[in-house]
Amino acid sequence: MAENEPKILSFLCNWCSYGAADLAGVSRMEYPPNIRVIRIPCTGRMNPKFILAGLRQGADAVWVSG
Amino acid sequence: MTAYTDKIREIAKRLLAEKKVDMVIGFRKGSLPLLHQPCMATSPEAADELVWDSCCSLNLANYLTDRKERIGIVAKGCDSRNIVTHILENKIKREQLYIIGVPCTGMIDRHKICAMFDSEITAVKEEGDSLTVSGDGFSKTLSKPEMLRDNCAACTHRNPVLYDEMVAEPVSEQTGVDPYASVKKIEALSPAEKQAYFDDLISTCIRCYACRNACPLCYCPTCFVDESRPQWVGKSQDPVDVKTFHILRAYHCAGRCTDCGACEAACPMGIKVREFTKKLNKDCLELYGWEAGLTLKQRPPLDTFKPNDPEEFIIRI
Amino acid sequence: MKNLLEHTGIEPGRLHFSWVSSAESTKFVEVVKKITEEVKALNSNKAYAKTKPKVD
Structure with a gap:
């Protein structure tokens, strides 16, 4: 992958941002292809170790969204 | 005494x-x-x-x-x-x-005293504010207030x-x-300098987990470092794995750490592991006005939700 | 509470939090754009990514 195409690991809440992402897809909106989505049941499922494990395994950034 | x-x-x-x-x-x-x-x-x-x-x-x-x-x-x-x-x-x-x-x-800093002598210390005698440290062929009287652990000196x-x-x-x-003097010093550095500082700090870590075992807060039935399915934290001596361990350990103590210094006292390598937890203590004090363990009447800030909890870290568009 | 990561030397742009309702697809797209811009401005993650162990 090119140096300036970062991988952004995204943890999206099932009920909020994941829904928004779904809607964006259904509405055929365009957005950068750099995000890699992981659906979590709720932002409360988030744990600091997910973030660190993601960075450790080479993600360029982590985004948590409720 | x-x-x-x-x-x-x-x-x-x-x-x-x-x-x-x-x-x-x-x-x-x-x-x-x-x-x-x-x-x-x-x-x-x-x-x-x-x-x-x-x-x-x-x-x-x-x-x-x-x-x-x-x-x-x-x-x-x-x-x-x-x-x-x-x-x-x-x-x-x-x-x-x-x-x-x-x-x-205050308690004395074992690492500080050991570093002062080349040979092994075999006896310590304490009288009032003076300590007499002796070993094979040497004996020296030290002043206790100067030999205190960092956290005791600023307690x-x-x-x-x-x-x-x-x-x-x-x-x-x-x-x-000022218990947070060293945190403020690090906060003033640039990201690259901070990175170098912490890389250097933990470069001697041998992953013995003495800091975890000495800590009264660390009582999880299975510690995150021992989990293997899935394995979140690498077990190797790789600097990234070591750093992951120290950062996660600090997060587990967020809002609970009393800065008792047991982790640092237990560390066989004399690493100042409190540098990690102290930052979170400072944040808790600044964001929530909370210092752990002072009252039985109030729940810790991370247990509770208040509508006015700080949320500057959330992106607004 | 993510200040510690920045404290230990990670660049501020490596970790983002946001709040998007499931009906706000436009906001979602905007947040994705904004974050991508910010991350592109940084170099790729070297300090925290684990490289393959060296075998002699």
Whole structure:
């Protein structure tokens, strides 16, 4: 992958941002292809170790969204 | 200090003889000088082993987790704050405890003293504010206030916050000290400098987990470092893995750490592991006005939600 | 509480939090754009990514 195409690991809440992402897809909106989505049941499922494990395994950034 | 020891023994014997408690947790002389062992005295005779001086740097609240017995415990300022945290987290009941409060004038830094001498230290004698350290062919008298651990030198809670009986009159609290001086210094650095600072700090870490074991907050049934399915933290000596461990350990202590310094005292390599937890302590104080273990009446900030909780870190569009 | 990561030397732009309702697809797209821009401005993650262990 090119140096300036970062991988952004995204943890999206099932009920909020994941829904928004779904809607964006259904509405055929365009957005950068750099995000890699992981659906979590709720932002409360988030744990600091997910973030660190993601960075450790080479993600360029982590985004948590409720 | 002998007055403290005598008084602790006297109280412990009385409690055990009257069968008010099943055991008294205190310190006894360890196999190495400068670091006393925890001691669980279950009979009045065993209470003769208990001692108190400036080498009691471990945190005894560590030994209370999930205990069912009635326990008498010797507690200095930070131990008592950790006992409060334990009670808040339902790890022990207040009714089970008889807390023997010890006003504390700070514990000495084993690493600092060991670094001053080339050969092994075999004996330490303490009188008032002076320490006489001796070993094979040398003997030197040091001043205790200069040899204090960093967290003790900047401690503002020397007297127990929760106790049933005190062994002496409370000591005066220090004023004009800044526990977060080193955090502020690091905060002023650039990201690259910070990275270099912490890489250097933990470069000698051998992943023995002594800091975790000495910490009264670390009582998870399975520690995150021992989990293998899935394995979140690498077990290797790789700098990234070591850093992940230290950062996660600090997060586990967020809003709970009392800066007792047991982690640093236990570290065989003398790493200043408190640099990680102290930053979170400072954040808790600044964001929520919270210092752990001072009251039984309030839930910790990370347990509760308030509509006015700070949320500057959330992106707004 | 993510200040510690920045404290230990990670660049501020490596970790983002946001709040998007499931009906706000436009906001979602905007947040994705904004974050991508910010991350592109940084170099790729070297300090925190684990490289393959060296075998002698």
